[in-house]
Amino acid sequence: MARCDFWSHCFPARTEAESQARPGDMGPRARRTLPLLLLLLLLVRTVVPQGRLPRSHSLRYLFMGASELDLGLPLFEALGYVDDQLFVSYNHESRRAEARAPWVQGRTSSQLWLQLSQSLKGWDHMFTVDFWTIMDNHNHSKESHTLQVMLGCEVQADNSTRGFWRYGYDGQDHLEFCPDTLDWRAAEPEAWPTKLEWEVHQIRAKQNKVYLQRDCPQQLRQLLELGRGILDQQVPPWVKVTRRVTSAVTTLRCRALNFYPKNISMRWLKDSQPLDAKVEPQDVLPSGDGTYQGWLALAVPPGEEQRHTCQVGHPGLDQPLMATWAPSSPSALVIGVVSGTVVCILVVFTGVLLRTLRKKHASRGVARDYVLADCQ
Known part of the structure; x- marks a missing residue:
């Protein structure tokens, strides 16, 4: 027998953070x-x-x-x-x-x-x-x-x-x-x-x-x-598209974050035209701070990621938002690697310096104790 499927208008679950806050x-x-x-x-x-x-x-x-x-x-x-x-x-x-x-x-x-x-x-x-x-x-x-x-x-x-x-x-x-x-x-x-x-x-x-x-x-x-002033507030979403590549498929995921109220629309466009193909349905869940987050995923052929656009509509927006996946620039990658290397060198140098200072401090303490004992 089928599980409940007519509860099309549902009640949002309260997260633990909401219950405490x-x-x-x-x-x-x-x-x-x-x-x-x-x-x-x-x-x-x-x-x-x-x-x-x-x-x-x-x-x-x-x-x-x-x-x-x-x-x-x-x-x-x-x-x-x-x-x-x-x-x-x-x-x-x-x-x-x-x-x-x-x-x-x-x-x-x-x-x-x-x-x-x-x-x-x-x-x-x-x-x-x-x-x-x-x-x-x-x-x-x-x-x-x-x-x-x-x-x-x-x-x-x-x-x-x-x-x-x-x-x-x-x-x-x-x-x-x-x-x-x-x-x-x-x-x-x-x-x-x-x-x-x-x-x-x-x-x-x-x-x-x-x-x-x-x-x-x-x-x-x-x-x-x-509840005027509280129930009628409108917070537009922040939208970002990410990519996940596996051996079997390349997936684009459109995420809409920190919006209120809950009703939001999301769909994929290819070359600025709506896709007729079925895509993974969106989920809208509470964020824990009174706002909501939702996502929509789509499998695409490798190399065609930037032909696809995520369109998001919300009561807080005058016009739908458009977001596409943007690959990380090589310069940003190089800067990240160099920054990581510098941080590692600084950590190692600081560790060596602290160890040297501790050894010197310990040797001085031993010598001082020896001299005091000898004076007695």
């Missing part, structure tokens, strides 16, 4: 959930425009839990993200929403936060009921199992919206809600009993649609207003 660290429980989070991570890929990339925004909630606590997870735990910024967490034990971003921490008494807390408590109950329904339809009662739910919405640059509500069971695709048709798409045959059971309750389907198409976008806009 950011206020409101979620502690040991959140770190224990990292393997489950990594299971859900699939990276967003975008289409390259011919100018500045439009900026879209998203609100996403990730729910996860285990039927038994031996997996290190509580029965229910929730993480909420605006774009790629973690802003709230909730678990079944505390039954309390906790702010996880500085731009939210001072607003926990607002009406928006109270509504959010009530929603999370409601989802806590819904998650438990859904979990046992799915387990019962699988005839699972004793073994430990996991359930993951991802729901939320996106508001595009043209103000259009799109909602998503997906379930994953034991790390595999399970069910996806379709708001336009008010039904559920089964990702595997085992999901059909739950699909049929849930589709009988049209009231729930209508409530889901209202949340995805009205309530979620409204809450997202309120959160964006709350």
Whole structure:
């Protein structure tokens, strides 16, 4: 059975550096959930425009839990993200929403936060009921199992919206809600009993649609207003192309570093024309300091490296960046060799000088001790 592949809009994993550097660290429980989070991570890929990339925004909630606590997870735990910024967490034990971003921490008494807390408590109950329904339809009662739910919405640059509500069971695709048709798409045959059971309750389907198409976008806009100046910042990438040569293939790698937000586009051109050939897909990962890094690789014939150009588009750029591989100049290589040789000579000379001085100092000390002893 295929692993999760419908989680096309994912939550960024927090690196250890981020966990230590950011206020409101979620502690040991959140770190224990990292393997489950990594299971859900699939990276967003975008289409390259011919100018500045439009900026879209998203609100996403990730729910996860285990039927038994031996997996290190509580029965229910929730993480909420605006774009790629973690802003709230909730678990079944505390039954309390906790702010996880500085731009939210001072607003926990607002009406928006109270509504959010009530929603999370409601989802806590819904998650438990859904979990046992799915387990019962699988005839699972004793073994430990996991359930993951991802729901939320996106508001595009043209103000259009799109909602998503997906379930994953034991790390595999399970069910996806379709708001336009008010039904559920089964990702595997085992999901059909739950699909049929849930589709009988049209009231729930209508409530889901209202949340995805009205309530979620409204809450997202309120959160964006709350985080103005932080969530709308744009840091353009620094781009570099490197080459790796092996006996079998020559590979060019285009790296985009230190950019924010996460959405970026990368593609290869040959002689200024887009390549139709398939290339290794790009990966976009957190750098640990709040920015992101991505890369795109391409195998090329030896000697044709400089015919290929990497084109990078990002919301922080007015025009796409173009980068090509540049071979190291012979003069730079000679300077590097000479510099290395000089450094080695200096190190050896310094070592010999220090050893000589130590020997002289030691011999003087011995002579002085001998004379003092002889005077007595």
